[in-house]
Amino acid sequence: MSQAIGKTALAYARVWHHVDVKDRILGRVATGIATTLMGKHKPIYDPASDCGDYVVVTNARHVHLTGRKEKQKLYRHHSGHPGGLKEIPLERMRRTRPEETIRRAVSGMLPKNRLRDGRLKRLLIFPDEEHPYAQNIVRRYDLEVETPAQ
Template sequence: MGKHKPIYDPSSDCGDYVVVINAKHVGVTGRKREQKLYRHHTGFPGGLKEATMEQLQQKNPEKIVEKAVSGMLPKNRLRQVRMGRLLVFPDGEHPYADNIMKRYDTKIPLVTQPID
């Protein structure tokens, strides 16, 4: 949001970009991988589409993180602006490695298991 900046204004988004890497290694507890459903509607009659988390992770792993973050943001006009500042990559490789000023994964032990 940019609350740490001196130019902060609640009606405008002056925040920073966020880069999320390794989206295909997202871990969940329990049976969420098989039971959690992601739904969207195409707009046509009978156009409700459903996919489990496991199917979505194989097809488009970035969508899982994007939908989770989007659900946590306030539902207002700044939501799309803030989502535009979220950059999600399925692997550890991304073109913004030189621009990152602060890393948050140095204190968290990363235990990931690759998906078969």
């Protein structure tokens, strides 16, 4: 008799993770979040199946960046019309929509395929400490906080 769980519903059960990004570096946190959303931390990981977990991120307003990214980084998108290029500096994006900086960083680290949108829907980002998913959280990743280099 085999003891392996295999590709059953129990193996694909989605766990809720909580990440507190206060005083943590954006790129390092985003790689861990992307890995969890893809399901690479599970033994049943398959690149062609969506077996990742939910991730709840809090304190998005207080994430740190290294170097001069705060002043120099630009987020660009195009409307498709002539002259439709829009550029938003990171500094303004963090003031108006702080959760969008984390979403874009994680989105850039996920594979560019059909599973990407579904994985990003499981990423729930909140600018402050409060969130409505406290009873769902199974694992917390805010216990080992790395301090940024000043």
